[in-house]
Amino acid sequence: MDDVRQTFETNVFGVFAMCQAFSDQLIAAQGLIINIASLAAVSPYIFGSIYCSSKGAVTSYSRTLRQELRPFGVRVMVAMTGTVRSNIASHTHRELPADSLYQRVKDVFEWRLTYSQNNATMGTEEYARKLVKKALKPEAALLLRSWFGRPDWFWCGGLAPLVWLGNSIGEWMMDFVAYRKFRLPELERTLKQEAAQKKLR
Numbered sequence: 001m002d003d004v005r006q007t008f009e010t011n012v013f014g015v016f017a018m019c020q021a022f023s024d025q026l027i028a029a030q031g032l033i034i035n036i037a038s039l040a041a042v043s044p045y046i047f048g049s050i051y052c053s054s055k056g057a058v059t060s061y062s063r064t065l066r067q068e069l070r071p072f073g074v075r076v077m078v079a080m081t082g083t084v085r086s087n088i089a090s091h092t093h094r095e096l097p098a099d100s101l102y103q104r105v106k107d108v109f110e111w112r113l114t115y116s117q118n119n120a121t122m123g124t125e126e127y128a129r130k131l132v133k134k135a136l137k138p139e140a141a142l143l144l145r146s147w148f149g150r151p152d153w154f155w156c157g158g159l160a161p162l163v164w165l166g167n168s169i170g171e172w173m174m175d176f177v178a179y180r181k182f183r184l185p186e187l188e189r190t191l192k193q194e195a196a197q198k199k200l201r
Contacts, residue, residue, distance in 0.1 A: 030073035082157025120158030
């Protein structure tokens with residue numbers, strides 16, 4: 001739970017505090033807030049439920065904040081970030097507790113820890129250039145914004161187009177793909193084998 005609280009302190013409460021601290025200047029400048037979310041906010045990033053929920057909180061907060069600050073001329077853009085080169089996997093090495101239910105698939109857990117750095121990963125500089133380019137586009141009417149102006153939602157990074165498409169089709173599609181992509185059928189098979197062995201005893 002200490003890790004959970006630290007994740008939310010950084011990813012959620014840090015964002016809240018930053019927006020609050022600069023609200024007066026943002027209103028005076030009629031500025032733009034860019035909150036960095038993640039594809040994990042809308043897709044089941046297995047063994048990352050806390051990270052997913054923290055980024056989900058950022059997307060919900062940003063969506064509402066956009067409306068709350070709209071009368072003051074402040075805009076809010078959400079970056080739905082895919083796999084991008086970063087230090088996220090090397091910052092700290094997570095280990096499963098000795099009594100974890102997932103010790104059965106420890107190798108899958110460890111493989112997933114570096115997934116974002118090894119799957120269609122976009123370079124940091126390329127991602128930053130694209131984000132800045134979109135953020136500096138002129139304001140456009142709501143229905144035209146995503147194509148001709150600064151988008152409210154910026155989908156970029158490795159796998160971003162696929163996750164966007166999957167969510168457009170339906171939640172069932174994302175669940176189907178993620179369950180297999182992150183190798184949970186291996187755990188399912190192991191559990192069935194254990195159950196069969198218990199019956200034989």
